[in-house]
Amino acid sequence: MSQPTTIANASGMPRTRFGRAYFRYAVEPWLYLSPAVLLICFVMLIPLFIGVSYSVQSINLLRPFDTGYIGLENFAELGDDKRFWTAMVNTFWWTFGSVTLQFLLGLGLAMLLTRPFHGKRIVQALVFLPWAVPTFLIALTWAWLLNPIIGPLPHWWAAMGILGEPYNILSNPETAMWGPIMANVWYGVPFFAITLLAALQSIPGELYEAAEIDGATPWQCFTKITLPFLGPMIAITVMLRAIWVANFADLIYVMTGGGPANSTQILSTYIFTTAFRKLDFGYASAIAVALLAVLFVYAALLLVIRAKLVKT
Amino acid sequence: MATIEMRSVSKKYGNVEVLRDIDLNIADGEFIVLVGPSGCGKSTLLRMVAGLEPITGGDFTIGGKLMNDVPPRDRDIAMVFQSYALYPHMTVGRNMGFSMEIRKTPKRERLGPVAGAAATLGLDKLLDRYPKALSGGQRQRVAMGRAIVRDPKAFLFDEPLSNLDAALRVEMRLEIARLHQRLSTTMIYVTHDQVEAMTLADRIVVLDAGRIQQVGTPLDLYERPANRFVATFIGSPNMNILDATAVEGGMQIGKSPVIAAPKGAVQLGIRPEHLGLAHQGAGDIDVTAQLVERLGSDTNIYTESPDLGSILLRVHGNVDVNAGDAIGLTLTRDKLHFFDTAGNSIARQS
Amino acid sequence: MASAFRPSPVMVTLKYAAILGYVAFALFPLYWLVKIALTPDALIFSDGTALWPSALTFDNFRKVIFQSDFMGYFTNSVIVSLSTAAATTLIAAAAGYAFSRFRFRGKGIVIALMLLTQMFPLLMIIAPIYKIVSSLGMLNSLTSLIVVYTAFNIPFATFLMQSFFDGIPKDLEEAAMIDGCTRPQALRLVILPLTLPGLAATLGFVFTAAWSELLFALMLISKNDAMTFPVGLLTFVSKFSVDWGQMMAAGVLALVPSCLFFFFIQRYLVQGLTSGAVKG
Ligand SMILES: Nc1ncnc2c1ncn2[C@@H]1O[C@H](COP(=O)(O)OP(=O)(O)OP(=O)(O)O)[C@@H](O)[C@H]1O
Ligand SMILES: [Mg+2]
Numbered sequence: 001m002s003q004p005t006t007i008a009n010a011s012g013m014p015r016t017r018f019g020r021a022y023f024r025y026a027v028e029p030w031l032y033l034s035p036a037v038l039l040i041c042f043v044m045l046i047p048l049f050i051g052v053s054y055s056v057q058s059i060n061l062l063r064p065f066d067t068g069y070i071g072l073e074n075f076a077e078l079g080d081d082k083r084f085w086t087a088m089v090n091t092f093w094w095t096f097g098s099v100t101l102q103f104l105l106g107l108g109l110a111m112l113l114t115r116p117f118h119g120k121r122i123v124q125a126l127v128f129l130p131w132a133v134p135t136f137l138i139a140l141t142w143a144w145l146l147n148p149i150i151g152p153l154p155h156w157w158a159a160m161g162i163l164g165e166p167y168n169i170l171s172n173p174e175t176a177m178w179g180p181i182m183a184n185v186w187y188g189v190p191f192f193a194i195t196l197l198a199a200l201q202s203i204p205g206e207l208y209e210a211a212e213i214d215g216a217t218p219w220q221c222f223t224k225i226t227l228p229f230l231g232p233m234i235a236i237t238v239m240l241r242a243i244w245v246a247n248f249a250d251l252i253y254v255m256t257g258g259g260p261a262n263s264t265q266i267l268s269t270y271i272f273t274t275a276f277r278k279l280d281f282g283y284a285s286a287i288a289v290a291l292l293a294v295l296f297v298y299a300a301l302l303l304v305i306r307a308k309l310v311k312t
Numbered sequence: 313m314a315t316i317e318m319r320s321v322s323k324k325y326g327n328v329e330v331l332r333d334i335d336l337n338i339a340d341g342e343f344i345v346l347v348g349p350s351g352c353g354k355s356t357l358l359r360m361v362a363g364l365e366p367i368t369g370g371d372f373t374i375g376g377k378l379m380n381d382v383p384p385r386d387r388d389i390a391m392v393f394q395s396y397a398l399y400p401h402m403t404v405g406r407n408m409g410f411s412m413e414i415r416k417t418p419k420r421e422r423l424g425p426v427a428g429a430a431a432t433l434g435l436d437k438l439l440d441r442y443p444k445a446l447s448g449g450q451r452q453r454v455a456m457g458r459a460i461v462r463d464p465k466a467f468l469f470d471e472p473l474s475n476l477d478a479a480l481r482v483e484m485r486l487e488i489a490r491l492h493q494r495l496s497t498t499m500i501y502v503t504h505d506q507v508e509a510m511t512l513a514d515r516i517v518v519l520d521a522g523r524i525q526q527v528g529t530p531l532d533l534y535e536r537p538a539n540r541f542v543a544t545f546i547g548s549p550n551m552n553i554l555d556a557t558a559v560e561g562g563m564q565i566g567k568s569p570v571i572a573a574p575k576g577a578v579q580l581g582i583r584p585e586h587l588g589l590a591h592q593g594a595g596d597i598d599v600t601a602q603l604v605e606r607l608g609s610d611t612n613i614y615t616e617s618p619d620l621g622s623i624l625l626r627v628h629g630n631v632d633v634n635a636g637d638a639i640g641l642t643l644t645r646d647k648l649h650f651f652d653t654a655g656n657s658i659a660r661q662s
Numbered sequence: 663m664a665s666a667f668r669p670s671p672v673m674v675t676l677k678y679a680a681i682l683g684y685v686a687f688a689l690f691p692l693y694w695l696v697k698i699a700l701t702p703d704a705l706i707f708s709d710g711t712a713l714w715p716s717a718l719t720f721d722n723f724r725k726v727i728f729q730s731d732f733m734g735y736f737t738n739s740v741i742v743s744l745s746t747a748a749a750t751t752l753i754a755a756a757a758g759y760a761f762s763r764f765r766f767r768g769k770g771i772v773i774a775l776m777l778l779t780q781m782f783p784l785l786m787i788i789a790p791i792y793k794i795v796s797s798l799g800m801l802n803s804l805t806s807l808i809v810v811y812t813a814f815n816i817p818f819a820t821f822l823m824q825s826f827f828d829g830i831p832k833d834l835e836e837a838a839m840i841d842g843c844t845r846p847q848a849l850r851l852v853i854l855p856l857t858l859p860g861l862a863a864t865l866g867f868v869f870t871a872a873w874s875e876l877l878f879a880l881m882l883i884s885k886n887d888a889m890t891f892p893v894g895l896l897t898f899v900s901k902f903s904v905d906w907g908q909m910m911a912a913g914v915l916a917l918v919p920s921c922l923f924f925f926f927i928q929r930y931l932v933q934g935l936t937s938g939a940v941k942g
Binding site: 026028029030032033034036037039040042043044045047048049050051052054059104108109112117123125126127128129130131132133134135136137138140141142144145149150151152156186189191194195198199243246247249250252253268269271272275277281284285288289291292295300 | 671677680681684687688689691692694695697706707711712730749753754756757759760761764766767768769772775776779781782783784785786787788789790791792793794809810812814817820847870873876877880881892895896899906909910911913916917920921923924925930931932935
Binding site: 334359362363364383385387389390391395397400401410412414415458462473621 | 742833839
């Protein structure tokens with residue numbers, strides 16, 4: 001028989017550290033991850049840092065000789081920029097309005113779909129379909145629906161007395177924000193319905209049966225079982241979705257471009273129009289950093305609230 | 313030649329050492345059973361033998377060849393998983409022949425071994441089915457068949473029967489015993505089941521907290537446990553451990569007569585089946601029966617003594633003792649075990 | 663809720679009415695799109711808000727397909743979306759496998775970074791990306807779009823693939839390796855066949871996301887022959903804003919691939935959305 005002990009070195013550590021086993025457990029996962037990590041680094045993270053650095057530079061493709069470090073000038077300009085502050089307020093209303101309506105309608109839909117009924121599969125497919133429609137098409141479609149020349153909505157609303165006469169709500173600064181919000185709700189209800197439906201179906205049926213035996217009414221079942229069970233999941237979904245909606249510029253950009261008179265300009269569309277139309281990358285990046293800061297504060301608040309909730 | 317040797321083998325996950333100083337020599341053709349409480353490292357040890365977990369210290373050889381860094385496929389061992397791990401997208405036949413498929417054995421040459429194993433296990437009619445169309449017992453057989461087809465240097469089993477119901481478990485246990493008799497290949501078998509361990513093993517390895525507590529034949533462990541842990545772990549129902557006081561010429565438990573005992577013994581162990589039933593006052597100690605379990609062949613009597621706590625007694629057949637009765641217990645003197653303060657066994661003076 | 667009592671007929675009626683309401687809400691905008699696309703130009707205004715067109719025509723589609731650049735845009739979009747979907751799925755499958763099967767130093771950091779990319783405003787990097795792409799001379803190239811989209815979709819696709827791999831017991835690979843497979847063989851012969859549905863679903867999710875992306879495409883593409891469908895459609899809308907029928911016919915064309923993929927990935931919507939599959 002051979003003498004395998006000689007293979008171990010003096011310290012008693014076998015040579016596995018750099019052998020196959022070491023490769024398998026320390027190097028191999030990085031091999032699988034590397035394409036993903038490299039792409040994310042080069043296409044997202046490094047540009048992210050560059051983007052932040054742009055915010056303290058003057059970079060405007062229309063004024064190529066005016067490039068350079070300018071410190072916090074962009075941010076000082078932001079402070080005086082009325083459009084920026086309008087956009088900030090609009091971002092809040094856009095996010096709050098969209099997410100609230102998406103959530104409530106989504107919850108209703110999820111509750112309707114929890115119990116089996118005839119034709120449920122096809123109904124489910126149809127009501128979830130808006131999720132799959134490309135966002136630019138959603139924006140165009142709703143813009144057309146709201147256009148009195150071609151769309152029915154203004155006429156119907158006028159007939160119902162909601163509007164004095166059939167006009168395009170997108171061209172009135174008072175009402176314009178409702179247009180993108182409507183489109184966004186149409187698009188976002190399936191998302192909430194799908195996630196909530198999955199959560200609802202994860203509640204064990206015996207719980208409801210036990211509650212019924214204890215004499216609970218359907219309403220009590222909802223408030224005493226469904227809500228507490230879904231609570232944490234609802235909170236997380238709503239919070240994350242709010243961040244996503246705040247960043248979501250496609251609908252507004254296509255439907256109104258931020259107008260009329262900036263009444264629908266939110267921070268993300270303002271970033272895009274500044275970068276795309278004015279080619280002022282420095283200023284656009286400054287707005288983006290501001291948006292990031294807002295989101296950061298929001299996330300920090302959420303964490304604090306969550307910590308409080310968990311404690312009590 | 314398929315001896316398996318471990319020399320100071322250890323295993324760490326990060327800084328947590330889950331196995332320490334494992335020294336074990338397994339002879340060719342031996343049936344080794346690993347037992348121990350949950351989390352003691354049985355599966356980890358088995359998976360290290362298979363090559364599924366890297367060994368972080370010590371030497372591990374199969375047939376004299378160092379295997380620490382050899383990947384599973386080159387170790388020539390077969391393993392039966394607790395979950396069976398049948399490939400769901402392959403038929404039973406392909407599952408069983410998969411190892412040969414990998415080694416590029418031509419299809420015709422695969423048929424023989426697969427058919428042979430299937431015949432042994434009564435799977436002949438199921439070869440074209442998919443695993444999801446099999447019962448639990450049938451799946452278990454396929455998993456075994458897959459191992460048999462390999463004709464490996466060693467078989468590894470990780471709680472292979474724990475997902476089966478009691479009757480099937482007995483049947484498969486016998487099947488495994490027969491298999492070992494027929495093939496006489498080295499087998500390492502992890503189980504929680506005392507009966508499986510006692511009936512199948514040539515030698516049992518008792519693990520606790522990542523260390524080998526004792527290695528020995530089933531009867532060795534039963535009759536001469538190395539320490540209190542092994543004494544209470546092996547044997548069902550568990551051994552009674554009673555605190556003793558040293559006196560002139562031996563020890564006393566409670567108000568018992570003086571019992572001859574080796575020096576340093578502070579505890580006495582006695583198995584329930586080695587206690588005798590006597591009338592109150594006529595035995596070594598007096599107790600009160602608390603609960604009586606009648607199993608037909610045996611009777612378990614759970615008793616309570618004011619100074620010794622609870623003591624379990626097992627008598628053969630059916631006896632007329634009821635809860636609340638005051639009874640006496642006799643200790644079979646040559647079946648006593650003595651433990652020192654560290655919990656190690658002290659040999660009886662002879 | 664799960665009531666053993668027979669619900670009252672009023673409740674049942676209300677419930678079905680509500681369901682009907684949701685279906686109508688979900689379908690009406692799309693119906694209108696299709697309706698206008700099929701209405702002859704001359705009738706668009708006279709039909710007004712009538713729910714049913716008084717005559718049908720495929721003229722708009724014919725014009726869009728044969729007399730405009732839309733087929734080019736469509737082809738570009740198909741190329742971009744399919745390439746993105748294929749590349750993303752491949753890369754994400756590898757990464758998801760690493761997450762699912764290995765414990766290794768740095769795993770937490772990589773996961774955190776991937777989650778971070780899901781949180782920050784993507785528009786933040788639109789300017790740097792433009793600069794980088796233009797300095798590489800890759801503006802107006804579909805390749806740059808594919809690379810950018812692939813990176814954007816990798817995080818969620820990775821989490822999605824991870825959830826699929828997590829559903830396949832680790833024992834199977836280990837059994838395969840004991841049976842004599844190398845890891846690549848175990849992957850090909852055991853894991854791949856079991857994860858095909860997962861790969862297909864991921865492909866579908868990424869395709870819909872890429873098909874729908876607009877803002878980065880607007881930024882990076884300005885030449886007509888490299889435009890993707892959204893860019894082309896938007897350009898068309900701003901140029902010929904009264905060609906209602908044709909615009910909507912083009913919209914219907916944009917809808918078709920999304921719908922196809924939607925019905926195909928429907929079963930996996932829950933898994934996809936909880937992994938963060940959102941378009942944009
Ligand atoms: N990947 C891991 N990382 C860290 N610790 C681990 C890992 N796998 C197992 N352990 C720890 O190693 C110890 C031994 O685990 P092992 O699975 O071998 O126990 P076991 O004896 O098979 O238990 P059981 O009888 O419950 O199957 C346990 O304490 C477990 O928590
Ligand atoms: Mg185990």
